[in-house]
Amino acid sequence: MNDPYLSPYLPAIRRRLEQIRTMEQRLTEGRIRLADFASGHEYYGLHREGDDWIFREWAPNATALFLIGDFNEWRERQEFSLQRIGERGDWEVRLSNRMLRSGQLYKLLVRWPGGEGERIPAYARRAVQDDYTKLFTAQVWEPEHPYPWRHPLFRRPAEAPRIYEAHIGMSQEEEKVGTYAEFRERVLPRVADAGYNTLQLMAIQEHPYYGSLGYHVSSFFAASSRFGTPEELKELVDAAHEMGIAVIMDLIHSHAARNEEEGISRFDGTLYQYFHEGPRGDHAAWDSRCFDYGKPEVVHFLLSNCRFWLDEYHFDGFRFDGVTSMLYLDHGLGKAFCGYEDYFNANVDEDALTYLALANRVIHIVRPDAITIAEDVSGMPGLATPPEEGGFGFDYRLAMGVPDYWIRLLKEIPDEHWPMGHLYHELTNRRADEKTINYAESHDQAIVGDKTIIFRLIDAGMYTHMNVFEPNLLVDRGIALHKMIRLITLATAGNGYLNFMGNEFGHPEWIDFPREGNNWSYHYARRQWHLRDDANLRYRFLAEFDKAMMHLADQHDLLNSPGPHLILENQEHLLLGFHRAGLVFLFCFHPHQSFTSYPVDLLPGKYRLILDSDAPEFGGHGRLEPGQVYFTTSRPQPGGPTGHYASLYLPTRSALVLRRMD
Template structure:
């Protein structure tokens, strides 16, 4: 048998990361499986784009004489289509069994299935009958009479007209990602809609300087409080927020503003409910998922896909292509990649050495699927963006497949929020370690890009705390007036600005913020549940706090906006000239150079340094061009922006070029060489 190219040629990943050399056979095995499985899967198809068309065959399709409805249900004995079109009669429209577990029925008449009509399919298996939602249904809603979820035909007479044909992702510009949830994007205590978001929130995001939105909970999920992570219908737009056309309008409008639209994709697990989800559709527990304990996520109580089955790969890959082409998404943030990549789901495992990535616990089928997924996405949209939510730090996650990687563009720097939480909780302010913070923020896998962030929706959930709420706690409810001199609020504002500014400049090639955190939203997220009497009080965003110019929330929003504008103008995120200029542990000082700029942070809670000797690499004149202490940011205005600093040899800094500069406590400043 001819050996694959992956074996006969050394993988580039080994040259990029020499520490992987002891695991060369594991990497070669990964690539052998990729090559052999790809050949078997595609068969006569030339590429993934030609293969991943399940949504164009299964489900409901209108032709000249009527409608075709098809399903894949190899374990079923009978299937019967029913709905309001036939009086919910389970006998009149039986599906015929075809080859390879497929079923089909033709419904005569183009008007037989009308736009918005309700449908279900009765599946008989093991002698029992269940009424199920079609696997490829594009919309599900609650029946106003019975209150159960039903499939809905979506075929409006006037088809949506796109205006974004020329929109492309600019990979030369860093991503400034705004993570969001449509339902809680409104100030009202209720569920926001796609239309409300398009009209009122998109302009806010544009004004704030973010060039990318990452939308949660797009795929249909019956339990609103699941945050969209328990998907029932993978091809259906969440009816909590509106119609498919209203989602298209949102994406089209975002593109007109130059905003990239990413989908928070859940292919790591699925809802275990047989009434609304895909689990057990054909009467078996193995149609899509592993059987027994391997098919159940112990923490999430959901079902785990069997990525070793070609039919499952066909379903999931078709799902990716569907969202890219039907709704013009520009890429995906893959949820739960760690759970996919290991049989132990990453639970309770400390990835302390490379052997943890290459063991019997590594799910090679899942890694192959992720490689296939990235290949397909590039075939459909060469400019698309893919981001992995992987807390394990698996080597090669963000390297091209051809080099031995998994193929993602970025991984989320999930250790950074943990760093800040641990630092705030366990250390007094004066004991924060600048060396540890520098190491954690700058230690990245070689040639693999990351998205840095201080907090995502995870840190905002009830039971946890956002950054500023962790710093200020309940004082935020009473002392956020600009003229209020509360010492806890002053500390919280100063530290939150420093933490965000340091993270955004060091922790990755992109940056992510969760909706509302840019202005220090004071509340956690608590979706309506039985435990809180189905209240929406904490499932919304109070934009009026940011709009009120008498409150410090407005200053924090201004700081966030001006920070992004400054970083864009000076191309800080994409710079590769990072140099640590000085680290002073006992005084909480950190200085570095990036993009030709000099950054100086003083985290000291009490000490200001009137003549701090700041070493720089080059001789010349320097001037402050940005600082966190500006009054428009809620600062005290202690840093001079018109003074010109002339370098000299600093004997106290090993005769490096530099100058003496005033560094007030809890401030950061940036200088540019003139």
């Protein structure tokens, strides 16, 4: 009904929906809710049972399992031997209270036909890195008192998400790994002051290699210990909730770290316990393992992981990473999705689609207010459509084509030749039945090998000409276009907006984590907040403009409003204009020509200037009177009703926002 071009694929759509229902029935056997089924984290792993401990693991190919640790000198002992229970490959051991204590380290010694290996339990809730071997090990974690949640009933604000994407480790000024506590004390107040209502945290699930940005996960149920304790993460989430900020996290279910001693690859001696057997189980481009989403035990593991982070840490939703990689057998690498046939051929992993639909169902049963965001560049129809309309249930999808388009423009086309019509099309090209989140750049555009928008605009001038004391044409151009790019991306956004930590003030340079190639330096794995705070530098202008943008979006409910609706497109003069949420947005991209008394068609009435990118407080030239009021004039339309327009001064490389006054 929403898209007639999908009609030829109706049988495939119906088959997929039936597959979702069939898998849910298979998992729950019609006896329990799917959300109750997704509770493997309460059964497997290490738990208290009365005054004693109980530990369970799923390892169907294993012939023997032993808990080993500093409590038994890392040797197999009979009293720490697990016993096989049932037919599906579960193992269990019960231990008296005196045999384990909080802080002790442990692993599993797993034996299988023809071999053995040490493993971190799949459901381990804490893993710490050994300073000597640099390997991760599970840790018994039992604080004296549970974390006392101050805002246990927090619910996400109903307003559209304005997302601040952040990485805990690189969030500090010092050349080191930042902590949950430092982020709560030093960065979270900045997020609130900047006007964002949603915090998206990267790299929360435990990962052995810091430089992976958290995308090579080894322990899916453990919050990264390099940033602090579980209680410190909970305190961070709680503090954000106190400020009215929702907290979501990157959830990595698209693949897993290849590590065996530290992860779940070859956990029970087989490569196919959690992953596909053979080449399909390896993601060659990412050097990682690919889950078998058609296996009920794997779906149980992943669904339980969804619920765990909601229950244990009170997260308010997830950005599902690498969804395109999940959806296609070739992972969508280097592929141009040119037609609907690409979404319905044999290259689609329909088991992955089924899993994603079930994951969304679990999340929204547990937390109806939670949000889920799909990182999919392919444009798979229905991904962010409600299940009652035949979709797979994500609340939003990332508009990944938007940052790609900005990069293409900045790299390939001088701004005096930017195509206005094509730019507007690319910013607004989205499915009407799916909510999208726009962004000009995320962490992806800031990694070594790429450049942020501000770096593409100013380049080496970032190091020498960002002070406020000397005029510089290159810096003026860069700051003007940076503001315009971000405002037009926000104003045309479907239903949400995202910014990566520091990009709001034009953070210089790239992200480069410690590695052998940079002599294990933290110099580029941090955020230089002093640049934003220094009154003698121009970074503060960009930060203040971003803050004004967020205030505008909040005050006028911009992202929940329909539109935008185009009212002006002039390629010769490089002008774009549209209205949305009772506001008029006007952009003059012309590099050297301003326009006086330019007629812009508007509804009759008077309009006040409420945001001007050229204002001095935003590093502009102040060519317009603050709060200026414009009146429309009528003009006859040949053969039609009378039209109305306002005569406006449109300064070069500037953006104006007008509000119609009652």
